[in-house]
Structures are given as C-alpha cells and as structure tokens.
Amino acid sequence: MKIVTWNVNSIKSRLPHVTAYLKAVSPDVLLLQELKCLEEAFPLNGLDEVGYHVALVGQKAYNGVGILSKRPVDVEYRILPGDAGDPQARYVEAVIQNARGIVRVASIYLPNGNPIETEKFAYKLAWMDRLIAHVRTLLTYEDPLVLGGDYNVCPTDDDVYDPEGFAGDALCHPETRARFRTLCYLGLTDALRAFHPQSGLYTFWDYQAGCWNKDQGLRLDHLLLSPQAADRLTASGVDKGPRGQEKPSDHTPVWCELADD
DNA sequence: ATGCCGGGCGAAGCCCGA
Numbered sequence: 322m323k324i325v326t327w328n329v330n331s332i333k334s335r336l337p338h339v340t341a342y343l344k345a346v347s348p349d350v351l352l353l354q355e356l357k358c359l360e361e362a363f364p365l366n367g368l369d370e371v372g373y374h375v376a377l378v379g380q381k382a383y384n385g386v387g388i389l390s391k392r393p394v395d396v397e398y399r400i401l402p403g404d405a406g407d408p409q410a411r412y413v414e415a416v417i418q419n420a421r422g423i424v425r426v427a428s429i430y431l432p433n434g435n436p437i438e439t440e441k442f443a444y445k446l447a448w449m450d451r452l453i454a455h456v457r458t459l460l461t462y463e464d465p466l467v468l469g470g471d472y473n474v475c476p477t478d479d480d481v482y483d484p485e486g487f488a489g490d491a492l493c494h495p496e497t498r499a500r501f502r503t504l505c506y507l508g509l510t511d512a513l514r515a516f517h518p519q520s521g522l523y524t525f526w527d528y529q530a531g532c533w534n535k536d537q538g539l540r541l542d543h544l545l546l547s548p549q550a551a552d553r554l555t556a557s558g559v560d561k562g563p564r565g566q567e568k569p570s571d572h573t574p575v576w577c578e579l580a581d582d
Numbered sequence: 583a584t585g586c587c588g589g590g591c592g593a594a595g596c597c598c599g600a
Contacts, residue, residue, distance in 0.1 A: 383590085487600095525600075571588080
C-alpha cells in the first residue's frame with residue numbers, strides 16, 4: 322500500500338501535475354495540502370477518471386486539505402479537535418478499508434508560524450499542542466495510522482540547507498522542534514528517516530533565488546507512522562520529479578510503502 | 583536587499599507563503 326503526501330500549492334494550478342502523478346505512480350492514497358479553494362470549486366474532473374475517491378476540507382484562497390484514495394474513504398474528522406472555532410482548513414482524517422483491514426490516515430497542513438513575534442507563531446504552537454493531544458488519543462486505538470502532510474517543521478539542522486540562516490525561523494525554532502519531538506516520542510516513526518538517515522534530503526525548495534537549481538531546500542513534509550503502521554513499512558522516499566517540471570509546486574511528493582500481508 | 587517567485591483575488595496591486 323503506497324501512501325503519498327504532497328503540498329500542491331493550489332489544486333487548480335496543479336491539476337495536470339496531480340493527474341499525471343496519479344497515472345504514473347498509482348498511489349493507493351494521496352494526501353494533499355494547500356488546495357487553496359472551496360470544496361465545491363475543487364476540480365474533480367480528471368480525478369474520478371483515474372478512479373479515486375475524494376475527501377476534502379476546503380477554504381477560499383488559503384489552506385485546504387484532501388485525501389484521494391483508490392478505496393472508499395470514511396471521514397472521521399474535518400477539523401483538528403481542541404478548538405471547534407478554528408476557521409482554517411488544515412486537517413482531515415479518515416479510515417480506509419483495504420484487503421488487510423483498516424488504515425487510518427490524516428492530511429495535515431500545520432501552520433507556518435512566521436513571523437515568530439506575532440500571533441501566527443502562537444497559533445502554530447497551539448495547533449501542535451492540539452495535534453499532540455489528538456494523536457495521544459488516536460494511538461490508543463492501536464490501528465495502522467499514517468499522519469502525512471506539510472508540518473512546516475524542519476526537525477533538525479540536517480533538514481535545512483542553511484541552519485544558521487534559519488535558526489530563528491518558525492520552521493526551526495526550538496519551541497517548534499520541541500513539540501515535534503514530543504509528537505514523535507508518543508511512539509511515531511518518521512517514515513522517511515527510517516530509510517534515509519543522511520542530511521541534504523529535502524521536500525521543499527523556495528521558488529526564489531534559484532533555490533531549486535542550487536538544491537537549497539528544506540525537509541518540511543513528513544509521514545509519521547504508528548507502531549502498527551511502522552511494523553509494515555517496507556520503503557520510503559522523495560519523488561523529486563514533479564518539482565523539476567514546468568509550473569511546479571514548491572513542494573514535491575513524499576511516499577511510503579506499507580506491506581499488505 | 584525584507585526583494586527575489588508564484589498563487590489568489592479580481593482586474594491593479596496587495597496579501598500570503600516558507
């Protein structure tokens with residue numbers, strides 16, 4: 322079972338890339354972030370063609386997350402618990418049946434948090450606290466669980482092309498990293514790091530200043546697995562291809578493979 | 583150099599992202 326996460330930076334602008342990716346890679350599940358449109362404006366044409374079920378939480382112009390799946394999707398949460406008044410479309414969680422049983426997945430678009438002296442950073446930290454509390458509950462179910470998305474966290478300096486330059490940034494801030502560690506220490510496995518311990522492994526390259534051509538990137542997109550999912554993890558990787566295409570997203574897909582037997 | 587690029591909105595130029 323192949324599960325992929327991809328921040329597409331506008332699904333309307335990226336639909337050709339996404340449909341081509343689905344046809345070429347044929348993932349069982351594709352977790353999407355930054356749709357930047359309302360659910361009713363999501364361009365479904367082309368996706369039902371290639372045979373995917375779709376679960377969306379949209380918002381006009383900003384944010385927006387989704388789950389595409391070959392198998393039917395039963396949505397469990399359309400907002401991260403802990404603040405019912407949170408208007409930002411950043412979380413969707415669902416249960417997917419497969420031949421082996423169920424897999425629970427979430428598509429996460431964690432707040433960026435810059436600049437750190439503003440309420441944006443406080444919102445990020447509060448959002449991470451809500452995520453920690455919710456995952457603590459989810460882990461008691463003892464299901465295979467895959468929490469994928471754009472976490473807007475570089476977990477360590479190995480995940481940044483310029484650690485000194487990003488030292489005070491919300492992506493790398495000590496309080497951000499401490500919460501990410503707390504999340505992982507609940508018992509989650511970083512699927513990419515499980516197979517690729519080296520530095521210089523990135524999932525995002527800024528559009529500006531030739532970052533892509535200079536390979537000046539950040540590792541922001543993660544797949545965190547519960548023990549029941551990690552036990553089945555057979556491979557993981559970054560698909561850099563889409564980032565090199567015309568009119569790309571600034572993020573590229575990250576994938577993991579779970580054994581089906 | 584707080585702009586560089588790119589998307590949304592809405593129809594010019596600003597807000598936002600990371």
